[in-house]
Amino acid sequence: MSSYYLRTESIKYDEILSFSVTNDSDKSIIAALNSPEPCLIEGSRGTGKSFLMRVAELELEMTKSPVLAVFVSFNISSLISTKDPLQFYHWMLAKTLKTLINKLRKKGLLISPHSANLLSNDESDEGQNVENDLKSIVKAYEASYKGKQSVKTDTLPDIEDVKEAIELICLDNSLERMFFFFDEAAHVFRPEQQRQFFSLYKDLRSPYITCNAAIYPGVTYFGDSFEPTHDCIFKKLERNIKDAEYLNYFKEIVFKQADDNTKTTIENQKELFNTLALCCGGNPRMLLKTLQDLPKFNTLSINQLIKDFYRGSIWTEHTELGEKYKGHKVLIDWGRDFLERTVIPAIESYNESRKTKGVEESSIYFWIHKDSPESVKEALRLLTYTGVIRKIDSSIRATRSELGARYEVKYGCIIALKSSPMNMSMPFFNSLSIKKFPEFGKNHSAYIDIKNASGIDLDDDQYKKALLNMLKKPIGVLQLLTEWQKMKLISAGINTIEELHNKTEESLIKEIYLVGPVRARIMKNAATAELLEYLSG
Structure with a gap:
């Protein structure tokens, strides 16, 4: 059978639209993501939240509207562990601004000295200096799980200065608005992270900023200051197996990636395929994974x-x-x-x-x-x-x-x-x-047995112990890595989750035979996304 991309992160950015299949519900979600109002997409793992946000981002890039789309992934939040009570807020702010500056540079857009000064508390008026400051803060937080360093956030700007800087950048570059797409909004089993995320999400609201985010059902904590029904457009990403177009929709998703032999086999044995499509209950990843694992059709x-x-x-x-x-x-x-x-x-x-x-x-x-x-x-x-x-x-x-x-x-x-x-x-x-x-x-x-059970909040000591234990696990637990990827990683002496996390694309190219820049990036992105999903639950 064919081999399939099971995660959005494994697909090259410029190939996203070639794999896109959208029904009326998907189109409604994309339209909401591209509207001036902030939007939240709620969906279980593997339903395609990241993919739809990428499609929305690309559609914005392709329009003639003077807007800028910035995609920010917070999937590495599981590794943040410092004594800073606002650690997640500070890390998110630094990571968001770093990604924004990088996107502005790629697009050849201007950051004036005044804007740069607003984005830094050290009064720097150079975009490169500001980016370096932000990069060092982000790296320090992301290495904090090791317990070896504290993080200095003196250079982080005030949120009001951030909004003023973004307004100036928009005016200087004739942009009407910036759209931020926040993926993997927060670690699902750390409610305090999620509350801080929604504080930032709400704090960033301005006539020049729209924030969109992907969240999970059942395990998202909004905090006291955020009401999804009032503070955003709230969309659920789910697919009803009884919808008239359900089976054809999932066949199109598979056909976007399947080889010709697989397509012919599916067409000749539609009932077999339909049963697998119904079994997944509207989850594309489950369908693609079961098809990939199928020895014979x-x-x-x-x-x-x-x-x-x-x-x-x-x-x-x-x-x-x-x-x-x-x-x-x-x-x-x-x-x-x-x-x-x-x-x-x-x-x-x-x-x-x-x-x-x-x-x-x-x-x-x-x-x-x-x-x-x-x-x-x-x-x-x-x-x-x-x-x-x-x-x-x-x-x-x-x-x-x-x-x-x-x-x-x-x-x-x-x-x-x-x-x-x-x-x-x-x-x-x-x-x-x-x-x-x-x-x-x-x-x-x-x-009776569960009636008096306590809630699910974890304290930091419990969480850190769990995190360190998971980092020692063998890479074999990462189910969405292909057997070829696992084999290549093990042959290069990369045996545990932590060893994989610490490898760069450059080291993968150097250490793994027949892996060049493109394949190394795909492998690193797929591996990072999978191991961080494993760590976050």
Whole structure:
């Protein structure tokens, strides 16, 4: 089978649009990202948040409008660990300004001495000096996990000076506005980082600045001063498997990367492909990964892959969160147990009872009472983050007119339990009804073991211990690296996550046979993105 790009970071910037497939929902999100209003995109891992922001950035670059688009990735936030209570705010500000200055230089745009002076507290009026100051601050923070240095932020400007400088830069260069695209907004298990991110996000608002960001469902903490429904356009990136264009949309995504033989095979065996596309529950990365791991495109192989991935791998990934972050382990383990031992059996029992009665209605949905314990809701939020379930809506009336939230279990997790998922998939799919679901009331017996569990905030000591432990892990845990990439890295003596993180593109070129500048950059970007996603949860 074909080999696929599983992450946006692995795709060359100038090739992004050639891989783009957009439906009406995607187009609406891109339009929101390119509007003057700030926008947040919420979506589980692998749904394509980064990709859509890159498409929006490129569309802005291609228009004749006098605007500047600046893409800033905060994926390395997991490595920041200093005694500075505003460490994340300061690092973000320095990284954002450094990226902005770099983008201005690439575009040949002017930074006046006055603007440069505003961007630095050391009264420098040279853009290069300001960039060097910012670069040293960024590097110091990103090496702070080693515990060997404190970070001097004396040269960082005040936020009001930053906004004034950006206004002057816009006026000097006849720009109407700057668009900042913040990717991997903050470490998902460090709520204080997220609160500081949204402080900066709100502080930067001005007639000359629009901030956009990608966030995860269930694990995002906005803080007291930020309200997503009032302070931005809030968009959810999710795809309903019941939409009329769903299957064709995912076929187009695959065909953008597949070779001719794979395309022909898929066209000749559409039902096999459709089952894999439905199993991923709207997650492009899951579909591409399962296709890439498929030894043969036939019923036997697909049945086995569905069982292995949706009974095993998807649950293992969720459980590993608890192994990485011990403070979350109780909630994470309970959430998995609740889904596997209570919810899914209830869904199966519900489906069997409807079938016995001769009613052609099936379900992959369940309902949770709005007054269920907060610990239950927290465990479910963690399951939405890893994408095992999807929250559909919040105020649905069930039996006796009680209100609650409705969730969807990943389609693949339901049909993987059958002896032959392929044979029952399409009849099962055609009988799905979103109006039918088992209900779990506010005092359900399954809640007893988790009812009084505490929240999921980690203190710094817990977090640093978890981080250092993960950095020692072998690179084999990075699932999205190809086997070829892993083999080449190991052959060059790069065996652990920390060793990989510390390598530069130049050292990869020098140390790995047959790796040139382009391939080294792709490998470094893919490896960095994957290892930092692993570190951040």
